[in-house]
Amino acid sequence: MKSREAHGLRALLSTCKALLKKTMDLANEARGLLMIFGIRLPRTVKHGSFDGVARPMIEMDDVLAHALVPLLDARMVLYQYFLELDRRVKRAASQDEVCVRLMTVPGVGPIAALTFKGAIDDPARFKRSRTVAAHFGLTPRRYQSGEHDNPGRISKAGDKDVRATLYAAANALLMRTMASSLIKSWGMRLVRTKGRGRAVVAVARNLAVLLHCMWIDGTEFRQDQVGGRV
Structure with a gap:
């Protein structure tokens, strides 16, 4: 049996990993939907820059904006939570x-x-x-x-x-x-x-x-x- 501290560390790491995965899943979903409309995003876009690259392209079209802006908003919320957990991970490591x-x-x-x-x-x-x-x-x-x-x-x-x-x-x-x-x-x-x-x-x-x-x-x-x- 592992200690409570060990389980806490594993839970923190698992949550951080899960949030990053969901963030990437939503980004890939947005990429796929944009391709239907003939819009291709750059192949390599950093997680923190994705919203700034995709949102201007989406907001130029009312149909796209109506469908995809909520997706970008949800992705941004998840990404902010991921950044907070990532800071906790680095802080926990630096203090151990x-x-x-x-x-x-x-x-x-x-x-x-x-x-x-x-x-x-x-x-x-x-x-x-x-x-x-x-x-x-x-x-x-x-x-x-x-x-x-x-x-x-x-x-x-x-x-x-x-x-x-x-x-x-x-x-x-x-x-x-x-x-x-x-x-x-x-x-x-x-x-x-x-x-x-x-x-x-x-x-x-x-x-x-x-x-x-x-x-x-x-x-x-x-x-x-x-x-x-x-």
Whole structure:
């Protein structure tokens, strides 16, 4: 059983994610309806800029305005609530000692830190850090029969939100962060030899181990770290 604090963190993150999804759904609905009238919005519009781009096009036509302005208004309300929850997420992470430490790892932001902390809750539940990666389904399945012992795809067991968050953090570490580190160099070598998808999964698996080790040890990230104590 997780603590009340852990359930509260997970509820905050789930609500924030749900509001963003609904905001995107309404934006896509508006795009689809506008296309019927021959109006195409730019393919990439930031969430905060969508209303400013779409509303002038809609308000020029009374028929469109009558049908779509309420949709834009509803989307804007949802987006404002999302921004408020997003601020709460960042504030919660910045005020939590464990999350501040976890965020010293390149690619790990407030959402990743809070998601990991809320899912683990008590790090002492795992005797070995390596089992954390297996708990969240980031270790390969093994197919054994006679003399054959072949690793397969990752098991995808456990909390899919944590797995997706670790994958996103690993992708950001490899593709977006500019700071050099041993774990990034190791991951980039895997990109060249195994491909990007497998490399990101491998880095996500190491991040799960590393974050748990840092939590247990009370240490911050060092550039010479690849994985943690296993």
